[in-house]
Amino acid sequence: MTSIRLPNLLPRIFLLLAAVLLSGCTTMPATHVRPTVISPVAARTGVIAGFAAGIQETLDQGESAVHLIPDNLDALHWRIAMMQGAEQTLDLQYFLWEDDYSGYLLLHELLKAADRGVQVRLLLDDIFLDFSHRTVAAIQQHPNIEVRVYNPVVNRRSVTGTAFRFALNVIQLNRRMHNKLMIADGSLALVGSRNIGDSYFGFDPDYNFRDLDAVTVGPVLQDMMYSFDHYWNTRYAIDATDLYLTSRSRHLGAVRRVAMTRSGQHPDRAAAALPQTPRAWLTERARGFHPGQVTYIYDHPSDRHDRTVLQELPEFLSPIEQQLRIVTPYFLPNDFGMDLIQDKLARNVQVQVIVPSLGSINHTIVHSHYRSFRPRILEMGVDLYEYQHQPGYAGRHHADSGSVEADFISMHMKTLLGDSNRAYIGSLNLNHRSLYTDTENGLLILSDSLGQELELLLADMATPEESWQLALENGRVLWMTDEATLQNPPTRSPLQHIPYFWGALLPIRGFL
Incomplete structure (x- = not known):
């Protein structure tokens, strides 16, 4: 029997309508003075850099190359391969990150990458952020992970608090960061329409999406890294340390255990695991890139x-x-x-x-x-x-x-x-x-x-x-x-x- 979900746009719409009736003004949360962060130069060695360099050798001057990803499971594997293959940096920018099987699976991979010394920057829009603020603050405790939240609703402990915050500043808070972007080692980038969640990767028993992403290498990466820095350094991207009370955050170890448990609790979803090493998996897909x-x-x-x-x-x-x-x-x-x-x-x-x-x-x-x-x-x-x-x-x-x-x-x-x-x-x-x-x-x-x-x-x-x-x-x-x-x-x-x-x-x- 088909299950019916209440459209999750409705709560957001009603909050916005309430805000229109109670217009006013407010300011962004106070933040510590922070330096402007610039992406490092793209890695020259490693799995990702070597893979990208091999493709770029086949391109004419000024060309980049793009690989289409119409398959949901393939889209998940690309993200896992980029996380497992990265050796220096991972930059992720997403509108929605759900706290379901896929969300915790990719969080688990991010934590493992950070444990290897990869510097991770995670930029998330606040409106559909499923992880609790305590969980986000705990992720920020990792020395190699920074988390920033775009245009946050500061008081999200209740629907009333969220509606009140919207009411104070509907024009500002109505604008959301709908972007989807992932960059590994400054050499390989993924962009498209998929967010992070089971419906986008084919593991939701209610409904799954027909969707499309693209992976790219080449000189276009320079603009993509600049774009990420632009968003990362905007005053609307608030550091999780400034936004959430770290004294009330969960411990990072607890988040690790939840991520490991949630990402491994479905034996019937073993297909989610990358079937090969990142190097071997990427090599098999090199021929799918189109120059242009x-x-x-x-x-x-x-x-x-x-x-x-x-x-x-x-x-x-x-x-x-x-x-x-x-x-x-x-x-x-x-x-x-x-x-x-x-x-x-x-x-x-x-x-x-x-x-x-x-x-x-x-x-x-x-x-x-x-x-x-x-x-x-x-x-x-x-x-x-x-x-x-x-x-x-x-x-x-x-x-x-x-x-x-x-x-x-x-x-x-x-x-x-x-x-x-x-x-x-x-x-x-x-x-x-x-x-x-x-x-x-x-x-x-x-x-x-x-x-x-x-x-x-x-x-x-x-x-x-x-x-x-x-x-x-x-x-x-x-x-x-x-x-x-x-x-x-x-x-x-x-x-x-x-x-x-x-x-x-x-x-x-x-x-x-």
């Missing part, structure tokens, strides 16, 4: 008006002449998205959009606001597809891991592909939050070979085995596959109709 011109883009960490991703993405996509494919889990295009689509259609560019169906989306309330865009998008001539919650073998193969078979498959991928050679892979959704409020990041990739691989991946997602194709007939939306045509949106449970219909009545689109 790669640019890293990110929004300013403290200036809300500096929307670099929003500015550079349309320019990068402007030369497109034939086709634009858009894949996004939360599709509320507003002016930016509609203008982008209309511009391409006016130039006779075919536009295809893939979003989750009502049955596959993990935040039903977002879908309730998307439905008003659906007829307009179809009338414009867009090829619109909605991903099925029970896709065929290919979708299941990429999403589920090991012996886990989730009740349904959701879709979390965020990518754009133009003319099979211009790709964006990153954290950006086509919704109001991503476009105008939160910080985002990603790669702009100009590569024929990578574009061809991504083209095949997205074409498979648009087949009847994985997605519904939508059409407009006499003003009514139809959902079609080879086997069925529906006149109502496909759901995974009748209970979804409740937030689907009343959610659209709430004036919260600006918070979605």
Whole structure:
């Protein structure tokens, strides 16, 4: 039987609405004076550095190389390999880190890397940080680990305290760090749309995501390291020592024991373990890298008006002449998205959009606001597809891991592909939050070979085995596959109709 989760966006939205009614001002937590930290020069020796150097030897001057990661288990293994192979530094920047099996497994690997002498910097957004503040403060006790929390809600001991803090400074606290980035030894970086949690790596029995990351090597790493330093040194990144009362923190040893226990308590998830040494595992994947011109883009960490991703993405996509494919889990295009689509259609560019169906989306309330865009998008001539919650073998193969078979498959991928050679892979959704409020990041990739691989991946997602194709007939939306045509949106449970219909009545689109 399919289990139903209350959409975890709702508490956040209601807190923000309460804050609007109680506007005021406050200041960031007081911090100790700290020096500006700059990433060290990339390592020249070691497993990661040697692997990256071998790939760079095959590239032309100025080129970087990118490897796509559409498979959830593979995405977990890449992170483990980078943690186990690192010898000098690990920098991690994430919007969400869950305290589940995968979250503790990767925390365990981070602690082991720090024990080897690797200098670890962990930058986490506060709003969906599942670890307790006591646990975060305990991690900070390790001499080789520094933890900073972006734009924190200082009083999070209760929902009331959180709402009160939001009420004091809704404009500041509404802005979240949605970036996802991991850099090992300054030589190998991973970016994309996956956060840290079981749903992103295929181990959640409720639902797993169809998702996409990319690993890159080459000169683009310089901008990625600069970006991490930029966020790390902003006044919005608060040191865990300043933020949490260390006298009330757990002991590091207790966190170690929990991480070891939680990461080893599921024998049926043995597939999570890296099957080889990091060197051997990485070597087998060297051929999957595509050369090209790669640019890293990110929004300013403290200036809300500096929307670099929003500015550079349309320019990068402007030369497109034939086709634009858009894949996004939360599709509320507003002016930016509609203008982008209309511009391409006016130039006779075919536009295809893939979003989750009502049955596959993990935040039903977002879908309730998307439905008003659906007829307009179809009338414009867009090829619109909605991903099925029970896709065929290919979708299941990429999403589920090991012996886990989730009740349904959701879709979390965020990518754009133009003319099979211009790709964006990153954290950006086509919704109001991503476009105008939160910080985002990603790669702009100009590569024929990578574009061809991504083209095949997205074409498979648009087949009847994985997605519904939508059409407009006499003003009514139809959902079609080879086997069925529906006149109502496909759901995974009748209970979804409740937030689907009343959610659209709430004036919260600006918070979605």
